Every structure is written in C-alpha cells, then in structure tokens.
Amino acid sequence: MAYTVEVEGLTKSYGSTEVLRGVDLVIQSGTVHGLLGANGAGKTTLVRILATLLGHDGGTARVDGHDVAAEPALVRRAISLTGQYAAVDEVLTARENLLMVARLRRLGRTHAAARTRELVDRFGLAAIADRRASTYSGGQRRRLDLAMSMVVPPTLLFLDEPTTGLDPRSRDQVWATVRELADTGVTVLLTTQYLEEADQLADRVSVLDGGRVVAEGTPEELKTQVAGDVVRLTYGDATAYEAALVAVGAGVPEATGDPVLLTLDVPSDGSPESLRHLLDVLGAVDALPRRVGMHSPSLDDVFLSLTAPSQESFR
Amino acid sequence: MSTITAPLSALVHDSRVMVRRGLQTSMRNPEAFFIALALPVALMLLFVYVFGGAMSTGGAYVDYVVPGIILLCAGFGAGTTAASVSHDMTHGVVDRFRSMPIAAGSVIVGHVVASVVRNALATTLVIAVALLIGWQPTAGPGEWVAAIGMLTLFILALSWAAAAVGLVARTPESANMVTMVLAFLPYVSTAFVPADTLPSALRGFAEHQPMTPIIETLRGLWMGTPIGDQAWWALGWCGAILAVSAVASARLFRRRTS
Numbered sequence: 412m413a414y415t416v417e418v419e420g421l422t423k424s425y426g427s428t429e430v431l432r433g434v435d436l437v438i439q440s441g442t443v444h445g446l447l448g449a450n451g452a453g454k455t456t457l458v459r460i461l462a463t464l465l466g467h468d469g470g471t472a473r474v475d476g477h478d479v480a481a482e483p484a485l486v487r488r489a490i491s492l493t494g495q496y497a498a499v500d501e502v503l504t505a506r507e508n509l510l511m512v513a514r515l516r517r518l519g520r521t522h523a524a525a526r527t528r529e530l531v532d533r534f535g536l537a538a539i540a541d542r543r544a545s546t547y548s549g550g551q552r553r554r555l556d557l558a559m560s561m562v563v564p565p566t567l568l569f570l571d572e573p574t575t576g577l578d579p580r581s582r583d584q585v586w587a588t589v590r591e592l593a594d595t596g597v598t599v600l601l602t603t604q605y606l607e608e609a610d611q612l613a614d615r616v617s618v619l620d621g622g623r624v625v626a627e628g629t630p631e632e633l634k635t636q637v638a639g640d641v642v643r644l645t646y647g648d649a650t651a652y653e654a655a656l657v658a659v660g661a662g663v664p665e666a667t668g669d670p671v672l673l674t675l676d677v678p679s680d681g682s683p684e685s686l687r688h689l690l691d692v693l694g695a696v697d698a699l700p701r702r703v704g705m706h707s708p709s710l711d712d713v714f715l716s717l718t719a720p721s722q723e724s725f726r
Numbered sequence: 727m728s729t730i731t732a733p734l735s736a737l738v739h740d741s742r743v744m745v746r747r748g749l750q751t752s753m754r755n756p757e758a759f760f761i762a763l764a765l766p767v768a769l770m771l772l773f774v775y776v777f778g779g780a781m782s783t784g785g786a787y788v789d790y791v792v793p794g795i796i797l798l799c800a801g802f803g804a805g806t807t808a809a810s811v812s813h814d815m816t817h818g819v820v821d822r823f824r825s826m827p828i829a830a831g832s833v834i835v836g837h838v839v840a841s842v843v844r845n846a847l848a849t850t851l852v853i854a855v856a857l858l859i860g861w862q863p864t865a866g867p868g869e870w871v872a873a874i875g876m877l878t879l880f881i882l883a884l885s886w887a888a889a890a891v892g893l894v895a896r897t898p899e900s901a902n903m904v905t906m907v908l909a910f911l912p913y914v915s916t917a918f919v920p921a922d923t924l925p926s927a928l929r930g931f932a933e934h935q936p937m938t939p940i941i942e943t944l945r946g947l948w949m950g951t952p953i954g955d956q957a958w959w960a961l962g963w964c965g966a967i968l969a970v971s972a973v974a975s976a977r978l979f980r981r982r983t984s
Contacts, residue, residue: 462821462825463824463825464821464824464825484827487825487826487827488827490825491825492821492822492825494818494821494822495818498818498819498821498822499818499819499822500747500751500819501817501819502750502751502754502755503747503750503751507747507750511743511746511747512822512826514743515740515743515823515826515828516826516827517739543754559822
C-alpha cells in the first residue's frame with residue numbers, strides 16, 4: 412500500500428468550537444511526516460482521532476487501510492502512540508513497563524523477556540532499567556516511551572511532540588532514536604511546534620493552522636514557497652534606515668523592512684554584481700548599513716508567513 | 727470479525743497482566759498500604775476500649791463491633807482504589823492502553839482484583855487482632871465459609887463501585903474524597919449501635935441502607951444472632967451494586983476519550 416494514512420475532510424468540534432475544519436492529509440508508507448502547528452492548531456486532536464482515542468464528526472480517516480471509526484480494533488493493531496505526556500507507568504520500572512506491553516501484545520513469557528532485554532539495550536535504558544520510571548529524567552522517560560511503542564514494531568508510529576520540555580542534549584538523543592526508527596521503515600507521524608524538529612526529522616511537512624492544513628510539502632519546498640534568499644541590511648539609526656527604504660524600494664519593490672529592528676530584506680541571488688549594485692544605490696543616498704548579511708528562509712519564516720497571528724490556547 | 731474471535735479469553739489474558747500491574751503498584755506504595763492496615767485496627771481498639779464501655783449491646787462490645795470495623799476498613803480501601811483508577815485516567819499511560827489492541831475491561835479488572843486482594847489482607851488483619859483482644863465468634867466452619875463469601879462479595883462490589891468513581895472523578899484527590907462517603911455509611915447503620923438506639927429519622931435510614939443487612943448477616947453468621955431476611959437483602963444490595971458498577975465502568979472507560 413502506498414499510503415499509511417489517508418485523511419479526507421476531517422472535522423471535529425467541541426461544542427461550538429471547531430477544532431478541525433476539514434483536514435486533508437496523506438502519508439506515504441515508510442516516511443516521516445511532520446505535522447507543524449502552534450498550540451491549539453488541532454495537532455493533538457488529529458492524532459487522537461487517528462489513534463482511535465477520539466471520535467470525529469465528519470470526513471474520513473484511514474490508517475493502514477482501515478477506517479478509524481468503523482474498524483478501530485484493526486487500526487490499534489497497526490499503531491503505537493508515544494504521547495505528549497509520556498505514556499509510561501511511573502510506578503513500574505522500565506523493565507516492568509516493557510514486559511507489561513509485551514505480554515499485552517501476546518508475546519509468550521520467554522519471548523517477552525527476551526524482547527524486553529533487547530529494547531533495554533537498544534534504547535540505552537540498561538543503567539536505569541530497574542528503577543521506577545518516576546525517577547527518570549524527561550529524556551529517559553521519552554526513550555522508555557519510544558521503546559514501549561516498539562515492542563511490536565507498528566506500521567504507524569505517532570510521536571506527539573516528542574521533545575517538548577527536553578533539554579538540548581536529551582532532545583538530540585531522542586532525535587537520533589527517531590532517525591534510527593525511521594530507517595527501519597516504520598511510518599512516523601510527528602507533531603511538533605518546533606520547526607527545527609520538523610526540518611531535522613521529517614520527509615514531508617504539513618502546516619496546520621486554525622484546524623486546516625494550510626501548506627504541505629518537503630521542508631525545502633516550503634522554504635522556497637515563502638521567498639528566496641535575501642540580503643539583510645541592518646541599520647543603527649532610523650534616518651539612514653528610512654533613506655535606504657526609499658532608495659531600495661524604488662528599484663526593488665519586493666524589499667521589506669522592519670522599522671523596529673531597523674533591518675531591510677532585499678531579495679537577491681547573492682552574486683557580487685548584485686551586491687555591488689545594491690551598495691552603490693545605498694551609497695548614493697548616503698545610507699550604507701552597519702552590517703550586510705545573506706539570509707536564507709527558515710521554516711520559521713514559512714510558519715510565520717502561513718499561519719495567522721498565534722492563537723495561544725490556555726487549556 | 728477475526729480480531730474479536732475470542733473476547734473472553736482476551737479479557738482473561740489481558741486482565742491477568744493488569745492484575746499483576748495492580749499488585750506491583752500496591753506494593754510500591756507502602757505508606758498507603760500501612761495506613762490502610764493500621765487505621766482499621768486503631769479504630770477497632772478505639773471503639774472497643776474507649777467507646778465500648780459506654781455501649782450496651784448485650785454482651786462484649788468487641789463481639790458486636792467486628793463486622794462494622796471490617797466494613798469501615800473496606801471503605802478506606804475503596805478510597806485507595808478510586809484514587810488509583812483516577813490517577814491512571816488522568817495520566818498518559820491510559821492513552822497507551824486505549825490505543826492498544828487489548829480488551830477494554832482489563833484495565834479496570836486489574837484495579838478491582840488488586841483492590842480485593844488489598845482489602846482481603848486488611849480484613850484478615852482486623853480479624854486476627856479482634857481474636858487477640860477477646861472476640862469470641864461462635865461460628866462453625868460452615869458459617870465461616872459463608873461469612874468469607876459474603877465479605878468477598880461485598881468487597882468486590884465496593885471495589886467496582888470505587889473504580890467507577892475513579893473513572894468519573896477529575897482528580898485522584900476528588901475520587902478519594904467521594905469515597906469518604908462510603909467510609910461514613912457504616913456509622914449510620916447497625917455497625918456500632920443497635921438501630922433502636924437511633925433517633926427515628928436516622929433509624930429509618932439505618933434500617934434501609936445497604937451496610938445494615940451486610941453487617942447483620944455477618945454478625946449472625948459469626949455470633950449466632952438472628953439473620954432473618956437480612957442475608958437476602960445483603961446479597962441483593964451487593965449484586966445490584968456490582969452489576970451497576972461493572973456496566974457503568976465499562977461504559978465510562980470507553981467514553982472518557984476526550
């Protein structure tokens with residue numbers, strides 16, 4: 412099958428609040444798909460519907476070819492969920508947690524024990540395997556969470572904000588683990604509010620905003636959608652900034668300025684000739700900038716240009 | 727559909743895993759377990775040695791009060807059960823269980839069985855201490871078996887009701903508070919004083935609430951006091967509580983999805 416996830420026109424409301432307003436999404440088997448959005452954009456709601464934890468109002472959603480509403484039992488066989496709040500039993504040790512999941516997935520006693528040992532080693536849990544999960548650091552807990560999701564390798568692995576709240580070192584470790592998992596061919600649906608995370612891990616990205624997918628593509632495609640490279644001119648005083656804005660704007664109407672930061676972004680191919688021309692124009696009106704730099708768009712720029720002013724949820 | 731070929735055997739298998747989890751969890755919380763054991767014993771000593779002198783129940787007060795103490799004890803146990811179910815429901819681990827291909831009832835069955843085991847231990851301790859301080863039941867082996875059966879049914883029903891409370895409650899703390907009501911019910915029953923010593927309004931309540939027939943049945947089995955139709959009432963109450971709680975918790979577990 413080409414697609415592990417097929418979502419069409421999915422809607423979901425809580426009372427009068429529309430959380431999903433017709434989401435379309437397909438995820439190719441064996442790829443890592445990033446679902447990018449601010450808090451309250453509907454990421455977690457979408458994941459919960461796909462993971463059979465929540466019903467939806469309209470549209471269809473299929474996972475591994477099974478309709479999530481009509482055949483939830485078959486969907487559950489194909490998925491593993493790694494939640495925003497690590498889905499581990501905190502009272503039990505890593506070993507006990509893994510053994511419990513293995514037994515629930517119908518592995519025989521000896522097979523379950525062997526699989527547990529294997530995962531303890533593979534996910535770097537050996538040193539803490541016999542301590543209660545409540546004593547773990549955030550990173551250790553996420554690794555245990557991932558290991559529990561891989562007891563029986565799923566067709567589709569949900570990673571719901573896997574690095575939220577982690578320190579940079581733990582985050583890098585989780586990223587490394589996710590890359591390893593992706594290399595084994597498991598399809599991953601990764602939700603995140605960190606653009607860098609999507610850039611690092613995802614083959615394709617969907618940007619979710621206000622309950623709709625507002626953009627979709629590879630991270631590179633999305634970046635070129637916004638704008639090409641720019642020359643960023645940084646000024647020290649407003650007078651020179653204003654003069655530069657007028658002078659540059661006359662020749663290059665696409666140039667954009669930030670009157671607070673006193674920066675001016677001028678689209679450019681980065682060639683010496685175009686830079687010389689630009690500086691000549693500025694020099695003529697006595698408005699040379701303090702600094703000149705090349706700037707490539709980040710996913711942050713994509714995100715900010717695509718999504719409405721952030722609607723924080725205070726849930 | 728082939729996935730649900732053997733729902734019962736799946737339920738049994740998954741429940742066994744969950745019972746193991748419940749027992750492991752119980753043993754990791756020694757403070758709560760100690761309090762659950764120490765509190766009923768302390769209460770019994772309090773009733774027998776402090777209040778007992780002022781009670782006239784026609785005989786040694788310890789002979790009268792043991793069934794009531796055991797029910798109180800079960801009430802405290804229910805608080806622990808409700809809180810641990812609620813803890814599960816408010817933490818990430820339940821999302822994992824619910825998104826796994828496992829029997830839905832197994833999570834609650836695990837909690838209920840662990841609860842019954844905890845309560846059985848506490849009850850055994852209360853009985854042992856009662857015997858030490860002079861409780862002299864007249865029951866023969868047959869009556870003991872019947873009393874243990876009655877108690878087990880009661881604890882099972884109460885544990886399942888507590889699990890249902892745990893599913894509804896928003897926090898483990900509030901779940902625990904709700905079940906405090908259960909711990910108070912024995913006070914307004916024939917647990918500590920005969921019903922005819924109560925003011926008439928309370929007396930009507932005491933005579934018709936579930937704790938009274940259970941206590942009268944246990945007392946009759948152990949001490950040979952008349953039981954009459956109380957045993958049927960006791961069985962009826964326990965059966966009804968069990969049935970309602972089991973159905974309610976199965977539905978609530980599925981419904982608490984958002």
